[in-house]
Amino acid sequence: MGHKGNMKDQNKNSAAGAGRHQAGAGDPLGPNSEIGRKLKQYYNDLVSYEVPDRFSDLLSQLEQTESALKKD
């Protein structure tokens, strides 16, 4: 399972790293920008919503379908 963790970190890093090059005083959506701050607030608010069970149920279903197919 170590691999799983790595992959996640890599994804996170690449997204964060890619964003970083545009940060700073010259970044029109950076911390100096009112729009930039609001945008992040709006988005982080959405990200923080609780995820309904239907999605983990769906993934478990997909997983079960797959293992059922394999047995046939």
Add this chain to the structure above:
Amino acid sequence: MAVSAGFKSDLLGSIPSLRAFAVSLSQNADKADDLVQETLVKAWDKHESFQPGTNLKAWLFTILRNEFYSQMRKRGREVQDSDGIMTARLAVHPAQHGQLDLEDFRGALEKLPEDQREAIILIGASGFSYEEAAEICNCAVGTIKSRVSRARSRLQEILQISGEDDFGPDAISAQVMTSPAD
């Protein structure tokens, strides 16, 4: 090849950002969750085309975005939820941030054309680079840049934010230095 447990848990982990992007695009909570569901099913079906170690989030965002536009084409753009009730219905959110003007911002964002809204969300909120956003939107980097810039001006206009420019505090000090009465 079987779908690995790691892939499944990575999918699970990306659901919050997928939902945020879906709401930003569709401006409708129910539609957003349908989009996320469709995205997860598609991602599962074509997991073999995902290259481990590359950006899973970008890959998923691309699928979701394609799904959004193909649904919109199918439906002929009928339903634009214009009552602003979409995000309110997304969930009962326990703690309000005490920020009155987040509602105003949401309303302003809603007024943007989809292409501008998605560009400014990808760059300003989802943490993608211009290059990644261009790939997700299947367009040129320059196109993303101009959409972001148009979106930003439009938001400033709607929200009547002034005195904000591309150059940050340096420009302000430059102004101070060059504005003595002469």
